[in-house]
Amino acid sequence: MTESTDMPSTSLELGLIGNCQIGALIDTDGRIVWCCLPRFDGDPFFSRLMDTTDRGYFAIELQDQVESRQYYQRNTAILCTELTDKYGGRIRITDFCPRFRLYDRTFRPEIVVRRVKCLSGTPVIRIRLRPTTAYGEREPETTHGSHHIRYLGQGRVTRLTTDASITHVLQESPIVLEGELNFALGPDESVTESVNAMCQRFETQTTTYWQEWARGLAIPFEWQNAVIRAATTLKLSTFEDTGAVIAAMTTSVPEAADTQRNWDYRYCWLRDAYFVVHALNRLGATATMENYLNYIINLVVGAAEHELQPLYGIGGETRIEEYEVSGLAGYRGMGPVRVGNAAYHQVQHDVYGAVVLAANQAFFDERLARPGDEALFRRLTILGEQAARLFDKPDAGIWEYRGRARVHTYSSIMCWAACDRLARIAAHLGLDEDATRWRQQADRMHDVICREAWSESRQAFTESFGGDTMDASLLLMHELDFLAADDPRFVSTVGAIEAELRRGDHLFRYAAADDFGDPENAFNICTFWYIDALWAIGRRDEARRLFENMLECRNAQGLLSEDLDTISHELWGNFPQTYSMVGLINSALHLSRSWEEAV
Template sequence: MADTYPNIADHGLIGDLQTAALVDSNGTIDWFCCPRFDSPSVFASLLDAERGGYCSVRPATDDYVSRQLYLPNTAILVTRFMTEQGVGELIDFMPVADGTATDRHRLVRMLRVVRGTLDFIAEVQPRFDYGRQAHDFSAVQGEGVIFRSPDQALTLHRVGDFVMHGGQRAGRGEIAGQGVRITGSLNAGEMTGVMLESGGVPPKRITHDELFDMFLETRRYWREWNERSTYRGRWREMVARSAMTLKLMTYAPTGALVAAPTAGLPEQVGGERNWDYRYTWIRDASFSVYALLGLGYTEEAEQFVEWLMQRVHESVGDTSGPLKIMYRVDGSSDLVEESLEHFSGYRGSAPVRIGNGAADQLQLDIYGEAMDSIHLADTHGLQLPHVGWTQLSRLLDWVCDHWDTAEEGIWETRGGPKKFTYGRFMCWVALDRGIRLAQSRGRPAPIPRWREQRDAIYEWVMEKGWDEERKAFVQYEGTEVLDASLLVMPLMGFIAPRDPMWLSTLEAMDDELVSDSLVYRYNPSASPDGLRGSEGTFTLCSFWYVDALARSGFLDEAQLVFEKMLTYANHLGLYAEEIGLTGEQLGNFPQAFSHLSLINAAVNLDYQLDHGSGFVDPVLSKGRRVI
């Protein structure tokens, strides 16, 4: 079964800022949802090789070598096929969608030969609605094919010399099962392609010039966007790729950032930790504001803050609080979880879940992350209107009343609510940022009450979130379990990075959660989370670790850990959610949290390296060895 499925890391990402597709290193699109990130799939062979559907372009022989790269400074993916007879290049991209056209999306696959001759096979095998809806199709002579299901349609346009009937040398198409197969041969300098379009448009012939114009316009868009970055630090290539990856996962009509463009990819192959991440988490997207502003992308940060404030305005006010922990990209909150029983899952990893049952959990930390991003945006000139401030004041009053409530926590465990230290510490952040905003802008606010509750939270964390025997801050009240989410305590200004309590916590995490440069978020065996199996190290936590080391004065080690983390990226500079024991990528791919934390770590580490972090007291460092 493993041979049927590519490695999670063997993929590149293309998109049009409303949806995205994964392309494996053999030229197969095995994941594509349309018309939005969170829409049902059209191609999903990554989750079921037989029932999921795919679009492939490959040499007609099995004797070839393939390599992938992004066209520099763009989100245009190039897959190179090298055979004894010739070398071909498959160029995949999605023209950036018009923000007003949310149902029509184009997926372009240009195949050209740069040396010798290449015989090729292309197949289009759609399976609509996660393979649950049957479809019919019809060929329009000389124009292409249209596939129709009850709810969706996909058009295959004729490109250049490709015809559905006939025998022209550049490509001949024929019916193949529920799809179309195209075979042909190209010499050096020749080009053909496949263009798919959603929305039920009639098929038509696309000329090579039209295809090339789309390519040029897409290249221009990404290069101009990339040039807006103000980052001039040591890791420009990786930071730029991470920034473009975050942009690819942003739904342009609303500014919402999805956690990942995929669903069901396992945190443990063969296990049940298979979640749908095609939604906008308040937490993830709030952290992205820090990354975007750090690179100079003020417009993107402003758009997300506006989206966030719209959610605050709605103030659902049910038992889960004024904010849901996640939303669909359009701001709706219907995320009912179900299992696709007919899908076998990636390498047998079942169940395959769509929707997300964690949507109604109480996770207190989101209020701190949201308020921190709003405060940060304010410092960059993105000020709140009066109505927005009024709504935030009500939200902070709610935090005052509920910060000591048991909750599910940042990791969305399903082992029952607890009094998590991270959630309370983030409530401190929420109130602290609210007080700062009120004072700096002269806004009306019950500051004495907010300050009283902020200080009460501080005392709680220092007393009940601290374990005297372990000499460390712990996951929740009454446990000895460590939690890597607490690595952001110095970043958020809750504790001084040279405080003995923090240095001993960092030391304890080194001993239990850190494996070389890789960091586990917690120990599931020591803290049952309601799920079977284990997981890999969390890439987000590993980059948080870099920042914590740098702020605490261990600059040499911070830089080494960061450089090691860069070696775990895939061949295109992309990261999934987790990294396994042998360096394999695990979980949904690519993961926004992984990339935004890379950007933040790079920006902060650059600053520390350029300005110095000062003297490290050898007593406080507890004999720590810096390599």
């Protein structure tokens, strides 16, 4: 492994392609720099994003390149990169993962398709396909035939089928591009038709699928393109086989430079559940929402009377052991690179509210094929009992503190929300005795939280019972119906949070030192929560300005990561972050003028 001397610097100026089975990240020069196979949490076949060596990518390089332009085909997950050389030669690389209806089901193979076309001049290209295996420990062995190359590693064979010269690809030698070349990278299966015909057909059908999907979205009048891109990204983060929605495509992109805050986010966090379901519901993406609800309900059934975990694998796996790998140097060399996430065995009481809030949709949404019934309600009451028992007990909190436990106010409110929604569900089902019991339970918890979490000196609800510091998650008290927007306690809490956690136009999660020292970057979802809170309390011009500012902080393809440098506005943290994209969607739907007002 040799250090790169001429590779472009690593950044999160990346586009995402995928098909709800796999995903790939592509930089502005058209290099695939991250792609895990055979699913989101698999071994990265392309790992350059997490390395400093000249490998782990799939590049279609243009000789003497001087310019690049990247964009999505309208309302699709098909990414185009146009490269221009100093002589006026220009090429277009079209990247996508096939997804469309076939034989009455969705066809979503573990395939990445790349099509490169000459647009003008006599461009000269070079193909560099340098995969890795075992998290960078090795590079796959290769065999080849007349139209394919097979990559063997980690008990898996991946095949590249192409109409380009196999010799030129293997030797990375120059190719004068006169028409179009096609590359299909996927399982070790023979292609029984022309690769050009197959890739063209896949592109046409995938375009149709995404444009029809986008057409069915319920979007706001304002910021339509931003919402469509965020919604498409949310869809791409769904592992359709089980319905799970991952937190991000990546592992170990640091929350801030050289901080060791490097975590694997390729799993499903229950804390995201309510917000994801809420966004999908408001978008009208009911099939995706129902599939995700089924994933969550399956976890409830599996948990029985045991405590819920904060996160699960995308197949519902309960053990996600965390370890560091030595084969990858990390993002810009800022290791460690971690696989798995030890937070799965933490105690986080907010998960009970997150699950009940998400499942609540099933009882009130008449569009769903399988509405909630008394049997599901009885299963959820097990979670309600846990919430009532644990709401005033210490936990690691929503932000997963690894070195301390407190009675976190947000966790307590989410436990209250579990009991409050169970009361509403019971009333909806006509179970009067249950409705009364859960309403009394929720009211008791509400009284305790208001007494123990309120600080007279700060005139605000604080991060923990008896504490004196602020936590951005408490901006959600109105969203969760714990307090009305015009309740003076909510208004003053918003003021206390902005005084302590606002940096410029962005918000930190918290300001106090944690296991890794003082926080350095803003947390994007918290800024969206702040925007929504300002809107709720009547500071609407300011909310709109801050929202527009957040749109400017997206990368060129409209995507956001987890964190943001408040000075440079550089994106940090795992990418693209589902939480951030959901925050954008929900804020846009809150703030936008209605269609009736605007048209």
